[in-house]
Amino acid sequence: MAEQISPSAELALFAAGLRYEQIPADVLRRTEDLMLDWFGSALAGKGARPVESIERFARQMGGDGPAEVLISRRRTTPLFAAMVNAAASHFIEQDDVHNGSVFHPAAVVFPPVLAVAQALGSSGRDVLVAAVAGYEVGIRVGEFLGRSHYRVFHTTGTAGSIAAAVAVGSLLKLNAEQMQDAIGSAGTQAAGLWEFLRDAADSKQLHTAHAAGSGLTAAYLAKDGFKGARQILEGAKGMAAGMSSDADVTRLTDGLLTRWAVAEVSFKYHASCRHTHPAADALLQVMRQHDLAPAQIASVVTHVHQGAIDVLGPVVDPVTVHQAKFSMGTVLGLVAVHGSASVADFEASFKSSEVVAFRNKVSMQLDAEVDGAYPARWIGKVEVKTLDGRLLHGRVDEPKGDPGNSLNREEIEQKVLRLAQFSQGASTQEMRSACDAVWQIERNDKIGYLLPQAAV
Amino acid sequence: MAEQISPSAELALFAAGLRYEQIPADVLRRTEDLMLDWFGSALAGKGARPVESIERFARQMGGDGPAEVLISRRRTTPLFAAMVNAAASHFIEQDDVHNGSVFHPAAVVFPPVLAVAQALGSSGRDVLVAAVAGYEVGIRVGEFLGRSHYRVFHTTGTAGSIAAAVAVGSLLKLNAEQMQDAIGSAGTQAAGLWEFLRDAADSKQLHTAHAAGSGLTAAYLAKDGFKGARQILEGAKGMAAGMSSDADVTRLTDGLLTRWAVAEVSFKYHASCRHTHPAADALLQVMRQHDLAPAQIASVVTHVHQGAIDVLGPVVDPVTVHQAKFSMGTVLGLVAVHGSASVADFEASFKSSEVVAFRNKVSMQLDAEVDGAYPARWIGKVEVKTLDGRLLHGRVDEPKGDPGNSLNREEIEQKVLRLAQFSQGASTQEMRSACDAVWQIERNDKIGYLLPQAAV
Incomplete structure (x- = not known):
């Protein structure tokens, strides 16, 4: 027995x-x-x-x-x-x-x-x-x-x-x-x-x-x-x-x-707070799909879970690299301008005029679907308005690095x-x-x- | 200011x-x-x-x-x-x-x-x-x-x-x-x-x-x-x-x-659980005051706080030295027979026939006054019945070692x-x-x- x-x-x-x-x-x-x-x-x-x-x-x-x-x-x-x-x-x-x-x-x-x-x-x-x-x-x-x-x-x-x-x-x-x-x-x-x-x-x-x-x-x-x-x-x-x-x-x-x-x-x-990753990937998706340059973008609304707002919300004008990693706008600015948000990108550019300009176009909005799925799934959703008046949508269901969208050995x-x-x-x-x-x-x-x- | x-x-x-x-x-x-x-x-x-x-x-x-x-x-x-x-x-x-x-x-x-x-x-x-x-x-x-x-x-x-x-x-x-x-x-x-x-x-x-x-x-x-x-x-x-x-x-x-x-x-x-000390000191007081030998004692009731009963209660027949330190009867037996309950006393005598015989005469009883004073004060109260029919009372308000009854440098x-x-x-x-x-x-x-x- x-x-x-x-x-x-x-x-x-x-x-x-x-x-x-x-x-x-x-x-x-x-x-x-x-x-x-x-x-x-x-x-x-x-x-x-x-x-x-x-x-x-x-x-x-x-x-x-x-x-x-x-x-x-x-x-x-x-x-x-x-x-x-x-x-x-x-x-x-x-x-x-x-x-x-x-x-x-x-x-x-x-x-x-x-x-x-x-x-x-x-x-x-x-x-x-x-x-x-x-x-x-x-x-x-x-x-x-x-x-x-x-x-x-x-x-x-x-x-x-x-x-x-x-x-x-x-x-x-x-x-x-x-x-x-x-x-x-x-x-x-x-x-x-x-x-x-x-x-x-x-x-x-x-x-x-x-x-x-x-x-x-x-x-x-x-x-x-x-x-x-x-x-x-x-x-x-x-x-x-x-x-x-x-x-x-x-x-x-x-x-x-x-x-x-x-x-x-x-x-x-990305070399930033994980709460920024889903939106960063969704933005990259839109920009690649529509071949957009940062200057063509008027605004980005990120649809996020409450935890992201709690953690990232207070960071409006980051003054250190560490703080910048908790700034949704900075992270999106880096990926928009440089295509990546690596440790070196942060050191070199988190306060660059281009990145700061892009940062100021970014806002966060609580999203019921994204919030409901968290923390089991970290969904990224963005709404991008272009200067020529288009409204574009990006979505990733698993941000880069998650098990279903993992890094290969080269990466x-x-x-x-x-x-x-x-x-x-x-x-x-x-x-x-x-x-x-x-x-x-x-x-x-x-x-x-x-x-x-x-x-x- | x-x-x-x-x-x-x-x-x-x-x-x-x-x-x-x-x-x-x-x-x-x-x-x-x-x-x-x-x-x-x-x-x-x-x-x-x-x-x-x-x-x-x-x-x-x-x-x-x-x-x-x-x-x-x-x-x-x-x-x-x-x-x-x-x-x-x-x-x-x-x-x-x-x-x-x-x-x-x-x-x-x-x-x-x-x-x-x-x-x-x-x-x-x-x-x-x-x-x-x-x-x-x-x-x-x-x-x-x-x-x-x-x-x-x-x-x-x-x-x-x-x-x-x-x-x-x-x-x-x-x-x-x-x-x-x-x-x-x-x-x-x-x-x-x-x-x-x-x-x-x-x-x-x-x-x-x-x-x-x-x-x-x-x-x-x-x-x-x-x-x-x-x-x-x-x-x-x-x-x-x-x-x-x-x-x-x-x-x-x-x-x-x-x-x-x-x-x-x-x-x-004493080299025992602190919960046993007040009663041990009170017993020593009675035995010295009345010049009693262990064999003259018929029973000892210790009046204790609830914590003592919780910790010591389960220890009825200790088989190791460590357990014996949590046995009220053993500790009282050691001080009754040897005048002390030191590490050496425990090693040598916790299972001796004299100590075990005394142990079996000892019981614990919840006492409202003692329980109310704890943990600020650890009062010791015992009731000793002698074989010749006397009922004797011992009481210490601060067991040996407490600030008001501390050890001197010689001790x-x-x-x-x-x-x-x-x-x-x-x-x-x-x-x-x-x-x-x-x-x-x-x-x-x-x-x-x-x-x-x-x-x-």
Whole structure:
């Protein structure tokens, strides 16, 4: 007779038991795509003040080790490599996102996976399995914790600890009981509050570093016999009890081994707030279809969900690049004038007279259909009036980067090349070789380094 | 005109501005008492499985450094020394407690203070000021978060991050703005759930290690310019918003510089759950007053608060030392038979026939007066029936160790000597010299080490 097991136990069983052979080939390829995409985001954090702060702290507290810090190219212990790379990954806001859980998996999964794999000499297949385990579990924990959690807590920080623990636990070959210990010890360290947003403080980078570090710690301790709570997620004094009022326990184990959440993850194509992407793509569609120049356009009305108005509405006249990424008009101005809204486009042109002129033609309007579909689907609808009096309509049902309209490998390579160039994180030649390493990862018996070590 | 500042800003201003000269002499002496008391608890964690696990992890991830790990006598970086010493401090359940906030300050304040002071070469006075700052702020944060928080969250873990950040921030000489950053970065990492209790998992040690480590991290980052949320405690998406339903913001700044919360902290005298202490003291009073031997006693009814019944009620026939510490009958049996309930008494005698025989004579009864006074006061009342038919009453209004019935320095020395002997953490001679170092700390221009270094 099958014994009834708890959702936490079932998740642990899944994560500890997951084998390469169980994962469909297209999910494995997508995981490679996400890994390369992550690598670009991590490099793009180089030079950012809060990220470099965390790197200096790591230098002060850690020692030498086998794991690479991407932004400095030094080698340290897995804990600190995971923390610094995680901090770096989330800075430029170009890392991946799972729509339904509003969770950014790459930033908290790949840093600990790469660091621990380098320390253990894991195979490329082990790396892919570990990443898939982390994504699958982390996304489900985010969905489980729900919207009430996300209102106050930064899900990438909280669910991120669990995702990191599971991914590292997979590399450490934890058995199901140890994996449950790791989840318990990660969940009891899970943290991350949105309060910092009001002050534009640096906590976002700390959240991903903390998630990666605390999750890795939990997994190493579990391997050493350190016991964790058996039901830290759904228990009476667990995460949901303390940090959510609408937790849905059925989401924790939804479709394990049949539904691959990793394949539902979106890439960020434009270097701006995701709420601007659907409209930007719809505008590009209209302009291409009708061969319009920006100067021919009189006005653009974007039909959006309420969340977009809440987040983007206050940004009228952005004065920094970061603010400009939350300006619908600026983003549409950049894609209209330059055909793209990349990190470099923002740096060079967010205040250019052409872009500002276009920005002032753009407005937002709440749309019942778009709002009703959100967050499961992010529909983009625009109404473009031309100076010669035409009224043109654009519509995309899945913005560029969403699973149904994903980036191909060429586009991902272009994106990460741009990011590395932007931060001067790596040369084109180094990036080509890193791209090859990721595309070949499955055939690699012992994972190596993505970048050459700094001269000591 | 004075500008209105937020409670978080006021706390930061207090912590950054606190000077040795502002602290009354008796509060400084009490802080030394608490430091020595803590040292004993930290040593007592030596050899405990979960503590040694955290020490092994620290060894794997950290490097050499200037800060001492008490249980292994090796020297590492402040982060890891703080984490391991914090894990060790909370294991034997003999560390101090602040009744009103149900917060154990020593375990999360002294470990980061000692580690960072050793790294910086701070003076003894700086150490005392830092510890007082940590206690004052941590206790107020615990009071602020309230009972609803404590129902799910382990306040020593959550408020502990803030306490550790403030204490380290004081040593790092953060200005008020940086101190507020440190509080912000600590609060957004604050964590610790009671879920582990149900499984007797090891999370309690992880909570103190995490609090010490995350608080220290927050303070170092703040010194480096890393920005934190300005109102992580009381803000709309801060700690109280996410983790409490009865937060009282007035408690955050209650009596700063006039009410010294550090002087309200209780020492644990018996090596058992604090809920057993009032009755144990009341029983000792009756037995001494009437010169009773255990065999002369027919029954003992303890008059207790509901919390004691909730926690101790289920423990009827304890099979481990840890369980026995939650058995009212066993604790009363030990003090009746041996005159004390020390760690050694528990190890040697919790299952002895004499103690078990006495245990079976003990019962608990809810008492309206005792329950009404709790948790502000922990009253002990017992009714003792003798075999020769007498009915005797014992009562203590403040159990041994509470502020009004505190331990003198001789008693604290005896306690820490017993703890060190118990875990074989240090020799009597080493302990004498550590005691002297703490009693002399105020005159020490550069804090040294409490124990000799292990031979490498």
